Amino acid sequence: MTERKTDQPILRCTGIERSFGGLRALKGVDVEVHKGEIFGLVGPNGSGKTTMVNVMTGFYPPNAGQVELYGERITGLAPHKVAKRGVARTFQNLALFKGMSVLDNILVGRHTHMRPSSLATLFYWIWAQREELAHRRVVEEIIDFMQLQDIRDEPVDVIPMGLQKRVELARALVAEPRFLILDEPMAGMNQEEKEYIARFILDARDERDVTILLIEHHMDVVTALCDRVTVLSYGEVIAQGEPRATIADPAVITAYLGARAAARHAGGAA
Incomplete structure (x- = not known):
């Protein structure tokens, strides 16, 4: 069943400030993600995108501002507690466990649903085995969904980069998130691999009722997938709205290309 896009915010960040020593990485950033959309968070290197996501997910407490998830304040909540509220993420650099199989890497994503206990260990064949089988059913379903059967x-560490990225997305999906954060899921991919991942991202939103925040450098991907975008530069929001119009904003072009190149770009467009 497809989750309809709505104006109902599931994530609202207001006035987020974050500093590292004398460096102000985020300067009063406001971000609002609506239910059922693919929301793009873009900007040049060093603009504060990953820092913002780390604040959202509890890795960094903000120095000021507030984060709300489904109307509940989660500012400064520990990452594992944020995850238990239905948030999953992938990372800019692959965080897979080398030496482990594709299947075992994906199974790790079920950790937020596992409830270890001494009684379950004592009566393994009754309780723990039943729970393990339930986790494996979810994993097998996602393996089929992501078309990873042949390499399970x-x-x-021996499969190509494009497939490793697909495994990382599968590991996030087995957590059964309501809100999924993808940090540059297409980095290092060729065009065919990008198209595959783009399709799986759309299917995750449409078939698994997942709201998605996408950090991405490929502007063709942003315009093709995202419903709305916010652009950061030096820790500040410089533009937001519909993707094509936002990316064409002179302030965004200047942030990416520099003032002189942006002027040449504007002259060429004229």
């Missing part, structure tokens, strides 16, 4: 038993 392969060591993850």
Whole structure:
């Protein structure tokens, strides 16, 4: 069943400030993600995108501002507690476990749903085994969804980069998130691999009722997938709105190309 896009915010960040020593990485940033959309967070290197996501997910407490998830204040909540509220993420650099199979890497994503206990260990064949089988059913469903059946038993470090990225997305999806954060999921991919991942991202939103925040450098991907975008530069919001119009904003062009190149770009467009 497809989750309809609405104006109902599931994530609202207001006035987020974050500093590292004398460096102000985020300067009063406001971000609002609506239910059922693919929301783009873009900007040049060093603009504060990953820092903003780390604030959202509890890795960095903000120096000022507030984060709300589904109307509940989660500012400064520990990452594992944010995850238990239905948030999953992938990372800019692959965080897969080398030496482990594709299947075992994906199974790790079920950790937020696992409830270890001494009684379950004592009565393994009754309780723990039943729970393990339930987790494996979810994993097998996601393996089919992500079309990873043929490599399920392969060591993850011997498969191509594009497939490793797909495994990382699968590991996030087995957590059964309501809100999924993808940090540059297409980095290092060729065009065919990008098209595959783009399709899986759309299917995750449409078939699994997942709201998605996408950090991405490929502007063709942003315009093709995102419903709305916010652009950061030096820790500040410089533009937001519909993707094509926002990316064409002179302030965004200047942030990416520099003032002189942006002027040449404007002259060429004229």
